[in-house]
Amino acid sequence: MTQRSLLVRAIWFVFVGWWLTPVVVNLAWALNVTIVLLPIGIKLINLVPTVLTLAEPRSLTEPDATRGQPSLVVRAIYFVLVGWWLSWFWANLAALLAITVVGLPVAIWMANRLPYVTSLYRFHG
Template identity: 70%
Template structure:
């Protein structure tokens, strides 16, 4: 996909990103709470930087990204005990920071770390 200009990304943020991001965050967590909706919830979490500023999502399909991951069982246990609520708090804090505009430089890296905070998923993005 082609790179978008800084101007188009800024206009998107002002017109749509600032209000749509908290909506998508909470929709993703609602979907993730259901077995059927969990795959869509995960996809929405991965699209948060795009919703916020039209930034291209990081590629998580690289086979080398699986190296160094914690076991799926450990990640699932972490998600059930800690990740679902900590990730929700983290994502909503990042959404709030993004809405303040002055907090946007902190919000973007927080969204980048959201997969790790939620499920210990590491990738080079």
């Protein structure tokens, strides 16, 4: 993929990213709680940093993507007990912080960790 310039990413954030991110976050959360549409919700969660600042999408197809991950059973139990509600709170707090200049770096950090908060999924690389 081509690297987007900082100027393009900043313009995107000012005109689109700050308001579209909460929409995507809450749509993803609503899809996640249906269980049937969970895969689509997870894909949207993985796109939150891209929606916020046009950051390059993360690759889930890397050969090392599953190395060091908790088992699927552990991740599923965590999601059912904690991840579904904590990710909603976490993502909305990140979206709120993103509209402030001071909070933007923290919001980006939080958005990048949203897959882990949701399902204990760790990105490598």
